[in-house]
Amino acid sequence: xGYEYMLDFEVxxxxxxxxxxxxxxxxxxxxxxxxxxxxxxxxxGAMPDAQAAIENAGIYVCDNGVAYQVVRDIQAxxxxxxxxxxxxxx
Numbered sequence: 001x002g003y004e005y006m007l008d009f010e011v012x013x014x015x016x017x018x019x020x021x022x023x024x025x026x027x028x029x030x031x032x033x034x035x036x037x038x039x040x041x042x043x044x045g046a047m048p049d050a051q052a053a054i055e056n057a058g059i060y061v062c063d064n065g066v067a068y069q070v071v072r073d074i075q076a077x078x079x080x081x082x083x084x085x086x087x088x089x090x
Contacts, residue, residue: 002050002064005071005087007078009058017054020077026050026070039070058085 011017021027026041028048038048049067052074053060059078061071071087078085 002062003068004090005061005063006055006057006090007059007061007075007083007085008088009078009083009085011054011056011058014054016081017059017078020081021052021054021059021074024070024073024077026073039067041070042066060090061087 018030021037022030024039026039026049028038028040030037035053037052039050039052040048043049043064043066047064050061050063050070052062059074061074063071075085075087
């Protein structure tokens, strides 16, 4: 269980969102079964620092307790392509 956030903006092109997520530092991999992007920077166990998913209404991000900076970096990566949103806690 972690801290869940949503970056609220319309995702028009999933391919563009995919490329942005893969460009964020710490991107470790993608699980197509669940549609989750995994990020690891400090975690050493089975649980990644954070995971994200592309949704129609934005980007869902779960910080597993050590990765709020990953949330901010995902936010900044999307802002760099003109999609700005503050993380909204779920």
